[in-house]
Amino acid sequence: MAAESTGQGEFAPIAWFDAACETSSGPDALEALAYDGVICLRQAFGQPWLDVIEAGIDEALGGASTDVEVVQRDGEAGSFSFSSGAWQTVEPFRRFIFDSHLPDIAWNLLGGAHVALFYDFLLLKEPHSDSASTPWHQDHSYYPLDGFKVINSWVALDDIPMDSTLRFLRGSHRSRSLFRAVDFDNPEGEYRHARYELPRPPSAEAGAEILATALSAGDMLVWTSYTVHSAPGNRLDRRRAAFSVNWVGDDVTFNGKPSLDTYRDSTQQVGAPIICEKFPIVRSAPEIR
Ligand SMILES: O=C(O)CCC(=O)C(=O)O
Numbered sequence: 669m670a671a672e673s674t675g676q677g678e679f680a681p682i683a684w685f686d687a688a689c690e691t692s693s694g695p696d697a698l699e700a701l702a703y704d705g706v707i708c709l710r711q712a713f714g715q716p717w718l719d720v721i722e723a724g725i726d727e728a729l730g731g732a733s734t735d736v737e738v739v740q741r742d743g744e745a746g747s748f749s750f751s752s753g754a755w756q757t758v759e760p761f762r763r764f765i766f767d768s769h770l771p772d773i774a775w776n777l778l779g780g781a782h783v784a785l786f787y788d789f790l791l792l793k794e795p796h797s798d799s800a801s802t803p804w805h806q807d808h809s810y811y812p813l814d815g816f817k818v819i820n821s822w823v824a825l826d827d828i829p830m831d832s833t834l835r836f837l838r839g840s841h842r843s844r845s846l847f848r849a850v851d852f853d854n855p856e857g858e859y860r861h862a863r864y865e866l867p868r869p870p871s872a873e874a875g876a877e878i879l880a881t882a883l884s885a886g887d888m889l890v891w892t893s894y895t896v897h898s899a900p901g902n903r904l905d906r907r908r909a910a911f912s913v914n915w916v917g918d919d920v921t922f923n924g925k926p927s928l929d930t931y932r933d934s935t936q937q938v939g940a941p942i943i944c945e946k947f948p949i950v951r952s953a954p955e956i957r
Contacts, residue, residue, distance in 0.1 A: 680879050681879040682706055682836065682879045684881065685697045687710055703878060705839060705842070705895030711884070712887065717764060724764075733752070733755070736751040737749065737751075742748055747794050748791070755787075756946075772951065773888075778915060782953075784915065786931075788846055793901065793910075798902065804896055808894050809846060809848060809849035811931050812923055813921070814922075819910060820892075821914075825885055827882075827948050829882050835898050837877075837879075840894070841893075846866055846894075847869035861926045895915075920942060922938055922939070933947065
């Protein structure tokens with residue numbers, strides 16, 4: 669596949685699959701996810717499901733979500749906002765997560781005895797929130813979890829051109845190395861739950877292959893929690909929003925490491941699976957006797 673370029677460099681395209689055909693969760697998609705650490709499922713969701721998500725956005729950002737932040741930086745035209753774990757209070761988000769085909773896709777990709785909901789994440793960058801970039805990071809750095817079956821399913825709610833799409837370090841998940849958590853607002857500063865014994869995440873080092881692709885609303889990226897990625901701010905004259913849902917599979921246990929409350933529950937025991945009311949099982953294989 670040909671490289672795609674932006675004003676900020678050249679990128680190899682992310683392997684993509686037509687979400688409507690069976691291969692979206694078949695061996696090709698699984699192989700690409702295992703090798704690259706990220707895949708794109710084109711048109712995973714049509715307008716009706718995107719409308720359901722949209723119906724929850726004002727509610728989530730307006731206070732229904734307990735974990736919400738709106739950031740307006742000095743001198744910047746647009747703000748950016750995010751909410752985490754809103755499904756518990758925002759009914760349209762709950763409906764999308766439990767009633768759409770999303771858990772089936774997640775289960776097909778994760779395999780195993782069950783798939784559980786970890787948390788949802790809404791990220792909305794208003795027009796010209798130019799500096800709202802996301803530094804190179806690895807999602808797993810923020811989680812108090814052991815195990816490797818953790819994926820992020822990230823649905824574009826707007827068309828997202830190359831200039832503002834996510835970038836991934838191809839294959840950065842394969843060594844299963846854990847990197848230090850960085851503060852999104854101040855990547856060079858301190859992060860309260862950083863594990864300073866761990867190395868900083870790699871960025872676009874010389875020779876590293878960076879994957880990226882332009883997205884249409886309804887396309888979904890899926891990546892593993894070990895895949896290093898980043899994103900630029902939104903220099904567009906229009907909104908750039910995404911709703912992502914994070915899933916855990918049957919090898920995941922709580923390790924007790926410090927983290928935000930979003931990623932833990934008071935009922936959890938070190939070494940035990942994280943399943944509880946906050947992290948419920950959404951698909952499971954029938955028991956074989
Ligand atoms: O969309 C973005 O800017 C960043 C999203 C991201 O890195 C994440 O959800 O882990």
